[in-house]
Amino acid sequence: MAMKEQLAALDWAAAEASLDQAGAAVLGPLLDADECQRLSALYDSGEERFRSRVVMARHGFGRGEYKYFADPLPPEVAALRGALYARLAPVANRWSEAMGLPTRYPADHAEFLARCHAAGQTKPTPLLLRYGPGDYNCLHQDLYGEHAFPLQVVVLLSAPGEVFEGGEFVLTEQRPRMQSRAEVVPLRRGEAAAFAVNHRPVQGTRGAYRVTMRHGVSRVRRGERHTLGIIFHDAA
Numbered sequence: 001m002a003m004k005e006q007l008a009a010l011d012w013a014a015a016e017a018s019l020d021q022a023g024a025a026v027l028g029p030l031l032d033a034d035e036c037q038r039l040s041a042l043y044d045s046g047e048e049r050f051r052s053r054v055v056m057a058r059h060g061f062g063r064g065e066y067k068y069f070a071d072p073l074p075p076e077v078a079a080l081r082g083a084l085y086a087r088l089a090p091v092a093n094r095w096s097e098a099m100g101l102p103t104r105y106p107a108d109h110a111e112f113l114a115r116c117h118a119a120g121q122t123k124p125t126p127l128l129l130r131y132g133p134g135d136y137n138c139l140h141q142d143l144y145g146e147h148a149f150p151l152q153v154v155v156l157l158s159a160p161g162e163v164f165e166g167g168e169f170v171l172t173e174q175r176p177r178m179q180s181r182a183e184v185v186p187l188r189r190g191e192a193a194a195f196a197v198n199h200r201p202v203q204g205t206r207g208a209y210r211v212t213m214r215h216g217v218s219r220v221r222r223g224e225r226h227t228l229g230i231i232f233h234d235a236a
């Protein structure tokens with residue numbers, strides 16, 4: 001199925017409900033096995049595709065590595081980024097309003113990118129990540145400047161239980177004056193998760209309050225795990 005139809009076929013009402021309730025949602029199958037294979041293979045396909053490579057251990061980010069795509073993005077990544085943004089912008093606007101924030105997000109991703117670019121955030125942020133045995137990704141937030149879209153997406157490109165074990169995608173939620181809550185998001189190959197980048201609203205008995213989210217990946221116990229990360233704001 002083509003990517004556009006694949007996206008339209010997902011249960012977006014359920015995804016929105018899960019995002020509102022837990023700050024994360026499994027979006028269901030987004031890429032087929034061939035598409036996953038092709039994207040994973042890009043990792044070693046030549047450095048001109050990428051603007052930078054990060055070896056996580058060198059920065060204390062964890063273990064494993066990732067590469068940010070250079071402009072122009074691979075067409076399938078650019079298409080996915082634009083189409084996912086359009087689906088998530090209404091959620092972003094609802095969250096912003098619920099948290100009493102003035103920021104509103106345009107319906108069109110190009111328009112949001114223009115806002116990033118005008119503020120000096122011009123570097124593309126979609127990335128491929130690669131983890132081998134013993135690798136992990138410490139809890140973090142992908143903030144790269146003043147402008148940040150409040151949701152992002154990760155697509156699992158490797159088959160869990162087959163080509164790798166461990167390496168679960170995890171989120172933590174830090175609530176005001178309370179202990180943190182952890183959530184594991186189980187993904188199959190080709191499935192995507194959408195999740196909060198930083199803050200999200202939680203409905204309390206006396207109105208909404210704001211929680212802080214972080215995400216990471218638990219230790220890969222065997223094999224190799226690839227993911228595609230789609231962040232909607234560009235970087236300074």
Ligand SMILES: O=C(O)CCC(=O)C(=O)O
Pocket residue numbers: 129137142153154169215216217227228229230
């Ligand atoms: O590899 C993962 O599942 C997480 C990747 C990540 O941190 C991201 O896409 O921002």
Ligand SMILES: [Fe+2]
Pocket residue numbers: 140141142215229
């Ligand atoms: Fe991340």
